[in-house]
Amino acid sequence: MKARPESPYVCVVCGEHFYGHEGTSVGGEGRLCMPCYKATTAVRMGIAFDQADLAPLTLKDVDGKRNTFHVQSRLAPTGRVGPDLESTAPRRVEHGSHPA
Numbered sequence: 001m002k003a004r005p006e007s008p009y010v011c012v013v014c015g016e017h018f019y020g021h022e023g024t025s026v027g028g029e030g031r032l033c034m035p036c037y038k039a040t041t042a043v044r045m046g047i048a049f050d051q052a053d054l055a056p057l058t059l060k061d062v063d064g065k066r067n068t069f070h071v072q073s074r075l076a077p078t079g080r081v082g083p084d085l086e087s088t089a090p091r092r093v094e095h096g097s098h099p100a
Helices: 034-045
Strands: 023-026 031-032 055-061 066-071 074-076 078-082 084-086
Touching: 023 078, 031 034, 034 074
Parallel strands: none
Antiparallel strands: 023 031, 055 066, 066 084, 074 078
């Protein structure tokens, strides 16, 4: 496990470092990276949940500026949600599946 600059959070389950938008805080458990949150939540809900993440998507705006969006698949009590995050921040390696 390698610490990254400006990644202040550490998952209490797997020990990975992550940025705030890459995880969540669970009452009574602590901070979890998104893969661990999805896995533990799926077990609690008794469902199968894939860890599929989409590759970042880069599009040009009307001024020709390139904008990169990171689409995440998250599990919520009401189903699946997929926030789109525009970011220039580096991404962590999600258990070997995310680009850096």
